[in-house]
Amino acid sequence: MEETPERVLVAAIAAGDERALGELYDRHGRAAYALALAIVGERADAEETVADAFGQAWRTAGQFDPARGSVAAWLVTITRTRALDLVRARGRRARVLMRAAWENTEGLAAPLGQASEAPDRGVERAEARRLVERSLAELPEPQRRVIELAYFGGLTQSEIAAELREPLGTVKTRTRAGMERLRRLLAPLLSRGAS
Amino acid sequence: MTDHQWSELTAPYALGVLDPQERTGFEAHLAECAACRSEVQSFRDVAVLLADSAPPAAPAPALRERILREARQVRPIASPRPPLVLWIAAAASVALALLAGNAYRTERAARRELEQAVARTRDSLAAEQQLVQILLAPDVNTAVLTAKGRPPAARLFWNPSRRRVVIAVFDLPPAPAGRIYQLWAIAAGKPVSLGVFNTRPDGRVTAAMDVPPDLAAFQVTAVTEEPAGGSPQPTQQPFLIGKLSGGE
Numbered sequence: 001m002e003e004t005p006e007r008v009l010v011a012a013i014a015a016g017d018e019r020a021l022g023e024l025y026d027r028h029g030r031a032a033y034a035l036a037l038a039i040v041g042e043r044a045d046a047e048e049t050v051a052d053a054f055g056q057a058w059r060t061a062g063q064f065d066p067a068r069g070s071v072a073a074w075l076v077t078i079t080r081t082r083a084l085d086l087v088r089a090r091g092r093r094a095r096v097l098m099r100a101a102w103e104n105t106e107g108l109a110a111p112l113g114q115a116s117e118a119p120d121r122g123v124e125r126a127e128a129r130r131l132v133e134r135s136l137a138e139l140p141e142p143q144r145r146v147i148e149l150a151y152f153g154g155l156t157q158s159e160i161a162a163e164l165r166e167p168l169g170t171v172k173t174r175t176r177a178g179m180e181r182l183r184r185l186l187a188p189l190l191s192r193g194a195s
Numbered sequence: 196m197t198d199h200q201w202s203e204l205t206a207p208y209a210l211g212v213l214d215p216q217e218r219t220g221f222e223a224h225l226a227e228c229a230a231c232r233s234e235v236q237s238f239r240d241v242a243v244l245l246a247d248s249a250p251p252a253a254p255a256p257a258l259r260e261r262i263l264r265e266a267r268q269v270r271p272i273a274s275p276r277p278p279l280v281l282w283i284a285a286a287a288s289v290a291l292a293l294l295a296g297n298a299y300r301t302e303r304a305a306r307r308e309l310e311q312a313v314a315r316t317r318d319s320l321a322a323e324q325q326l327v328q329i330l331l332a333p334d335v336n337t338a339v340l341t342a343k344g345r346p347p348a349a350r351l352f353w354n355p356s357r358r359r360v361v362i363a364v365f366d367l368p369p370a371p372a373g374r375i376y377q378l379w380a381i382a383a384g385k386p387v388s389l390g391v392f393n394t395r396p397d398g399r400v401t402a403a404m405d406v407p408p409d410l411a412a413f414q415v416t417a418v419t420e421e422p423a424g425g426s427p428q429p430t431q432q433p434f435l436i437g438k439l440s441g442g443e
Contacts, residue, residue: 156213157212158214175206
């Protein structure tokens with residue numbers, strides 16, 4: 001069965017087609033929700049975030065620029081920004097830090113082992129997810145930690161340094177080294193995305 | 196490769212976690228440095244993939260309908276003619292975003308900020324439009340809430356068809372730490388909680404609350420101060436009381 005290309009879907013949304021918005025949600029809503037939940041920590045807030053994010057997608061679909069990345073990447077960016085906005089607005093940083101501390105030894109990759117793959121994502125997506133998990137797991141724990149605090153906690157480098165009681169320079173070095181290593185490990189996914 | 200002082204900022208910038216001052220300087224640099232731009236882009240691609248490491252989770256099925264419903268409500272705002280005051284609010288927001296800019300900021304960053312300001316304004320417009328719909332319904336009941344012997348502190352709107360209550364508080368200092376205000380409907384002499392709220396430092400707030408489906412009719416509403424999170428039943432005498440009138 002031929003799917004509507006994502007760009008066509010977004011163009012339809014920009015023209016005010018509600019069914020296209022529903023289709024976009026069916027394709028990406030679950031992933032957006034999982035991301036939001038990992039950041040905000042509570043179901044109601046995660047749903048609020050996803051509703052906000054798709055509302056923003058609905059309003060700004062006309063500005064989507066395929067040259068800058070995929071539709072999935074666009075939605076991830078919107079969702080993460082909205083989730084971090086909500087966390088900051090509610091002064092909920094402490095909660096994120098608590099969760100990060102709880103994941104201290106295992107990292108975020110740990111619970112994924114038992115988790116079942118979401119049914120609305122294809123095989124390709126499941127493979128991508130496994131590679132991301134494996135790559136994160138390959139990072140030295142201190143590198144993974146600073147990246148997760150930045151990505152899921154929205155902490156700046158100096159905030160991470162204060163949180164971990166490490167020198168700022170160390171945090172910066174670890175972030176960069178970790179991101180470079182991820183870039184190497186994830187290269188198969190990155191090059192495919194660019195094609 | 197980027198082998199200079201800026202290279203340590205590419206990853207945190209791509210992750211969206213630079214301090215505002217650092218970001219401003221770095222964006223000025225980005226405008227001139229192709230090597231950093233391409234590095235930022237590659238780290239952004241990595242960051243997008245990191246979303247896949249979030250533990251899988253499924254939203255409530257109702258979320259889909261909520262998103263479509265909210266989309267239906269937002270669209271009219273962009274078209275014909277919103278009330279003048281909303282345009283003024285939008286213009287003010289854009290003007291503020293312009294003032295916040297400075298000489299170093301690239302045009303692109305300024306444009307993004309404008310877009311965000313407009314998006315925020317639209318969000319608050321959508322919320323206000325919902326409020327206005329509740330307030331302007333023909334069957335809406337209103338009440339003025341006062342403390343004995345004092346000027347009115349809040350006004351309440353009860354929309355029976357939508358089963359929503361909106362309380363607009365205009366003169367009530369924020370509850371002390373660990374405490375919160377709770378709004379009650381008094382039905383047949385018994386208080387039923389409608390929800391909790393707190394005021395901003397200026398003593399104002401507007402809050403919308405759902406009325407429980409089993410609450411048939413009520414004439415009196417009251418506000419108490421309760422421990423944070425609210426109480427199943429009031430723990431003190433109400434200090435604001437108002438009787439509903441109008442509608443029907």
